[in-house]
Amino acid sequence: MRLFVVLILFFSVIAPVKAAVMLIYHHVADNTPRVTSVTANELRQHLQYFKDNNFKVIGLDVLINHLKHATPIADNAVVLTFDDSFENNYTTAHPILMEFGYPYTIFISPGSIDNRVGPVLSWQQIKKMSADGVLVANHAMNHEYMTQLEPGENQADWLARMKQSILQAEQRIKEETGQNHQWLAYPYGEFNNALEALVKDLGFIGIGQQSGAIGSATLLTRIPRYPAAGQYANLASLSQKLHTLAFNITDYLLADQQIKDNPPTLRLQLKIDDFLPQQLTCYAGTETLKPHWLDDNTFEVTASKTLNRGRSRYNCTAPSLSKKGYFYWYSQPWLH
Numbered sequence: 001m002r003l004f005v006v007l008i009l010f011f012s013v014i015a016p017v018k019a020a021v022m023l024i025y026h027h028v029a030d031n032t033p034r035v036t037s038v039t040a041n042e043l044r045q046h047l048q049y050f051k052d053n054n055f056k057v058i059g060l061d062v063l064i065n066h067l068k069h070a071t072p073i074a075d076n077a078v079v080l081t082f083d084d085s086f087e088n089n090y091t092t093a094h095p096i097l098m099e100f101g102y103p104y105t106i107f108i109s110p111g112s113i114d115n116r117v118g119p120v121l122s123w124q125q126i127k128k129m130s131a132d133g134v135l136v137a138n139h140a141m142n143h144e145y146m147t148q149l150e151p152g153e154n155q156a157d158w159l160a161r162m163k164q165s166i167l168q169a170e171q172r173i174k175e176e177t178g179q180n181h182q183w184l185a186y187p188y189g190e191f192n193n194a195l196e197a198l199v200k201d202l203g204f205i206g207i208g209q210q211s212g213a214i215g216s217a218t219l220l221t222r223i224p225r226y227p228a229a230g231q232y233a234n235l236a237s238l239s240q241k242l243h244t245l246a247f248n249i250t251d252y253l254l255a256d257q258q259i260k261d262n263p264p265t266l267r268l269q270l271k272i273d274d275f276l277p278q279q280l281t282c283y284a285g286t287e288t289l290k291p292h293w294l295d296d297n298t299f300e301v302t303a304s305k306t307l308n309r310g311r312s313r314y315n316c317t318a319p320s321l322s323k324k325g326y327f328y329w330y331s332q333p334w335l336h
Contacts (some may be wrong), residue, residue, distance in 0.1 A: 073216070
């Protein structure tokens with residue numbers, strides 16, 4: 001009887017958790033690489049799904065304001081973003097989004113636009129989108145691999161070059177559109193601790209491409225986004241992403257994306273108030289990783305095999321106690 005009462009009290013004090021989900025799109029077309037594309041019909045299906053299922057599509061500015069001021073995020077909030085400055089964002093996606101009246105953000109690389117690199121937007125098109133209320137933000141000056149040093153470059157030179165890329169891109173966006181949000185979406189989703197520190201020092205928000213929901217404890221230099229293109233474009237996959245929550249991580253002890261040891265160890269400290277520690281499970285590809293708990297709030301996991309060169313990740317998940325059908329989700333990107 002005592003255990004039953006304790007369980008009732010435990011569950012009664014857990015307030016339903018609220019979280020936002022940010023989605024990343026690139027191409028909206030049927031003749032571009034499938035891995036980074038949705039068709040116009042698929043995009044329309046996504047937007048209709050949000051509308052039919054009472055999801056609240058909010059602007060990235062609204063989300064960032066909530067995170068900065070620690071105010072509650074609207075439940076079932078969704079943020080829409082587009083990377084890489086592709087022209088089909090204007091010709092195909094923009095009319096559909098305007099039809100639904102949904103806010104969204106485009107992350108652009110001004111150097112690519114200035115030099116007409118690929119099928120990219122023109123400044124005239126960007127200005128029209130901006131006038132229509134589209135948020136225009138920073139994707140580095142030339143969509144460079146921001147964690148990579150150039151031949152003969154030292155750490156100080158690299159850091160100075162990254163600072164110039166970020167600030168120059170922000171200045172070009174401000175000159176052309178009047179917008180100056182100081183949000184950086186890392187090209188290719190690649191960042192490391194030093195780049196995060198620079199972003200913070202410059203007063204910018206850093207946005208990645210690793211999967212995960214967004215909550216009040218989300219670190220503002222590595223905000224996650226879910227891919228919504230290619231194999232992830234179908235509604236069954238999208239629905240799963242929309243029903244995820246953010247772990248309340250208090251310390252990223254070993255979570256630098258740019259690894260030195262392979263396989264890497266992920267070590268996180270987090271608050272455990274809406275899931276059971278024994279139900280936390282992590283994955284490295286198809287390998288299931290059993291977390292090793294160092295204390296009541298700190299765990300670590302390490303894959304048993306060397307990770308392939310390039311980009312890879314660990315994913316960790318646990319079912320929510322307060323929201324039936326929802327799962328906490330954290331994705332740790334690795335770069336090597």
